[in-house]
Amino acid sequence: MPALAALPVAVPLLVAAALVGAGTLLRRRVADIVAIVTAATVTGFGAALLARTLHGEAVVWFGGWTPRSGIALGVAFAIDPIGAGMVTLAGLLMTSALTFSWRYFETVGTLFHSLMLLLLAAVAGFCSSGDLFNMFVFFELMSVAAYALAGYKIEDLGSLQGALNFAVTNSIGAMMVLSGTALLYGRTGALNLAQIGVSLASAPSDRLVVVAFLLLLVGFFVKAAVVPFHFWLADAYAVAPTPVCVLLAGLLSELGVYAVARVYWTVFSGPLEQHAAPLHALLFAGATLTALVGGVMCTLQHHLARLMAYATVSHVGLTLLGIAVLEPEGLAGAALYAAADGLVKAALFVLVGILAHRFGTLYELELRGRGRELRWAAPLLVLGALGLAGAPPFGTFVGKALIEEGAHGAAHWVAALITVVSAMTAGAVLRVTGRVFGGWGPRSLGGRDVASAEEAHRQAAEEGEELRAPRSLVGPSMIAPVLVLLGASVAIGLVPGLSDRTVVVAARFVDRAGYAATVLGVPRAAPPVTAPVPHGGRLVAAAPWAAAAVALAFAGAWAALFANQLPRTIRRRVRRIVVPAARGLRGLHSGQLGDSVTWVMIGTAGIGVLLAATLR
Amino acid sequence: MRPATRRRAFLAAAAVVGGLLVWGMGGLPPAGVYNGPYGLVLNQVAVPERHATNVVAAVTFDYRGIDTMGEEFILFAAVVGVAILLRTMRGEAEHEPEEEVRGRDVPGTSNAVRVAGLAMLGPIVLYGIYVVAHGHLTPGGGFQGGVVLATGALLVYLSGEYVTLRRVRPVNAVDRAEAAGAGAYVVIGLFGLVAGGSFLYNALPLGTTGELVSAGTILPINVAVGLEVAAGFVLLLSEFLEQTLVLGASGRTGP
Amino acid sequence: MKPLEYLPYLVAAWLFLVGVYGVVTSRNLIHAVTCLAVAQSSTYVLLLAIGFRRDATAPIFFDVPLGTRAVDPVVASLALTDVVVGSTVTALLLALAVQIHKRLGTLDPNELRSMKG
Helix, strand or coil: CHHHHHHHHHHHHHHHHHHHHHHHHCCHHHHHHHHHHHHHHHHHHHHHHHHCCCCCCCEEEEEHCCCCEEECCCCCEEEEEHHHEEEHHHHHHHHHHHHHHHHHHHCCHHHHHHHHHHHHHHHHHHEEEEEEHHHHHHHHHHHHHHHHHCCCCCCCCHHHHHHHHHHHHHHHHHHHHHHHHHHHHHCCCCEHHHHHHHHHCCCCCHHHHHHHHHHHHHHHHHHHHHCCCCCCCCHHHHHHHHHHHHHHHHHHHHHHHHHHHHHHHHHHHHHHHHHHHHHHHHHHHHHHHHHHHHHHHHHHEEEHHHHEEEHHHHHHHHHHHHCCCCCHHHHHHHHHHHHHHHHHHHHHHHHHHHHHHHCCCCECCCCCHHHHHHHCCCHHHHHHHHHHHHHCCCHEEEEHHHHHHHHHHHHHHHHHHHHHHHHHHHHEEEHHHHHHHHHCCCCCCCCCHHHHHHHHHHHHCCCCCHHHHCCCCHHHHHHHHHHHHHHHHHHHHHHHCCCHHHHHHHHCCCCHHHHHHHHHHHCCCCCCCCCCCCCCHHHHHHHHHHHHHHHHHHHHHHHHHHHHCCHHHHHHHHHHHHHHHHHHHHHHHHCCHHHHHHHHHHHHHHHHHHHHHHCC | EEEHHHHHHHHHHHHHHHHHHHHHHHHCCEEECCCCCCHHHHHHHHHHHHCCCCCCHHHHHHCCCHHHHHHHHHHHHHHHHHHCCCCCCCCCCCCCCCHHHCCCCCCCCHHHHHHHHHHHHHHHHHHHHHHHHCCCCCCCCCHHHHHHHHHHHHHHHHHHCHHHHHHHHHHHHHCCCCCCCCHHHHHHHHHHHHHHCCCCCCCCCCCCCCCCCCCCHHHHHHHHHHHHHHHHHHHHHHHHHHCCEEEECCCCECC | CHHHHHHHHHHHHHHHHHHHHHHHHHHHHHHHHHHHHHHHHHHHHHHHHHHHHHCCCECCCCCCCCCCCCCCCCHHHHHHHHHHHHHHHHHHHHHHHHHHHHHHCCCHHHHCCCCCC
């Protein structure tokens, strides 16, 4: 067990160092194979951990430093099925990404593979860790690797800008996480999550707890790109090379939400439990705002990668919705949804990457009708859209059903919100499919709102982004990852009884006293949390909402493509409302560094005031 | 947002956040009072348990060794990242900057500077090695010593011997040294796993407190980290210096 | 006496806010990156202030007997990690700034426009 817990981190780190050390001695294909095998091995470790932890957390103390009378001297990995599941997911995404890059990059040094493996190791460590500062260290390792990978295409000015914005904004978030950790250390003298939780639980919430919670929450929200901390994401995810986007969109954003959940339930649930109502409301509002803003911005985009980036933002909002209910069902739903949705988004990013590789451009208008030679990609895109919409048999359907159930009283509002938002993102993807592969839709977009897109198009052409010559045909190494990722997402949805089992796991996740007992080896301080009684009705109850989402998605795509056929008066009225709103929203997303940081500060101030007023 | 609006919005938000931070920090014990169990326990047990007189080093490389491994790899990732970001692009060639200098006479480095720099090189390298090796006894360690070693390379550049530096710094050797340092940490951890049952277990003999060779794996880890940090910073230095290559008329670097 | 006793924490808060202010209002990328480093240093001050003890020596027992009153070693270790992390992120950002300057000819963040889509 100690070996199994440490190896998902140690092996990729060692291989990454070896790849850099071997440097030019290694031929590119050898490096590719080594990296892919390493990622696959990590996937295997993750799956083994998942199996081992189904009945209880696995706790491993590094250096053999076990705690003494409840005081943790060393650093622990405390792995539960949700953490192990994320490690497996990370391994799977990385294997697919590296397979895709086999053909995607004409020439690439071993430095790329090394950074990708470092990213993988960091994610594995982050999801396994039971120590707050250790989480920060892996958080930073993940971030540093991501900054460099996002800026990989140094010829594109957009890449450099996006990476810069990404790096500065996320660094500020990381500083906040560290400051929150320091405050908690000052109060409790501990860095171990369980120990801090035990220490805080003995006293009611006071100003230090509130501010520490604020700092940690905001820091992780920046990573997760919750509104208003999300302004950096589209610029960064849209310019990163596709294999990197697979990981960024498939996993990294959800890790911020995971961290909030983990830190809340192990550390803060003691003092903050009594204030669950305002906290619930705040998280709910943040999730709703994120989901809606992300969804609307997604439909307004005509650059495929930016479209997918905003889809990522809005789906993070939906995942946060599951956490916001502060119940095991919601958490279970969020976990399943994040996993299945991450796989679908990764598959869609790969498809977008295939289009970029073949046609050299990602602007929807330029690609209009050209998809005919890649016919087989169209049904895959439609499948991906269905996955985004949360249609059965995708795992997203099960996740949504659980989240809706977890909302109890507000179930209908939550279901309606999820339906509308997933319809928006799925509809955008369907619109793109129709335009690129069917050649449908207007040849150019009238209206001032999108004239800016055409102007930006010209600007990008000047900057050389469009000068990539179309490459050779797409090979199997680029198609296989799509199939594997979509298949995995469907597999999650098809496992019988998965939702019930996940709820049981989630009940253990939220059990602070149980976690502390397992990690610190002290007797339980409170009676165990009983898992809610399972009932199979949730999938049936969610089915009509899922059907509605799919129908709305198709309707929305049809409307976008064939709007010119609608009567003129309707078009004019819609345009009068939509265009100024769209322009306003787009204007906020200026992509300037100063703006994203200012919004981080504004968000911190707002959330801080709310927390200070309600959480004591 | 327009810059003026942005500034005003930011100042308002920052005032609120500042107020919140000050309010929250009021809940901390005053500076100078430390009650937390973690540090107090470690100050008592670290020396007898690990035979290392520098408790900070014992914490960094033993009790919380996995954090330091992550930190070392953050440095590694950043160096690799900088190498990726500053790689030569298509169409970019290292050109003689005399075209940029345009007739301006680039003065060579004065002999005094060159001699002083090179004279200091030896003691600095020696000092760096001393700091690395004695990390478990006195203040210092792999990170600090590694940086001192890297400044030796900087000194070579400043004393005007960049050409020499490039010759002395064959890229591959320094790259390999950095990778070796990083990989060695993981290998030591795996050794602990095999020999002691948990990753990064301190499985080497602990020796006598106060001796140079003591404290088990802390010394080898320090050496590995020192190697990696020194190599990493030399690489960073040369990546940035190559961007601004200014070779004077005599083939020596100018200021 | 309260403000004086909490002075290090106030300094940490000030450093953070001033650093981020510099990032937001900067007109030169190198300046912005340096301001970020200033903001980062607020975490060092905060950590070390938390572990400080009055009339205590460094936790190095080479020439002082074991059991002497010493400051917290853990925050020193955390601060060390923090310094390394901060400096590496600064290096990455400076590399990005160098490349942006090569492509754009300017280091003014306001000149960087988002790609529209």
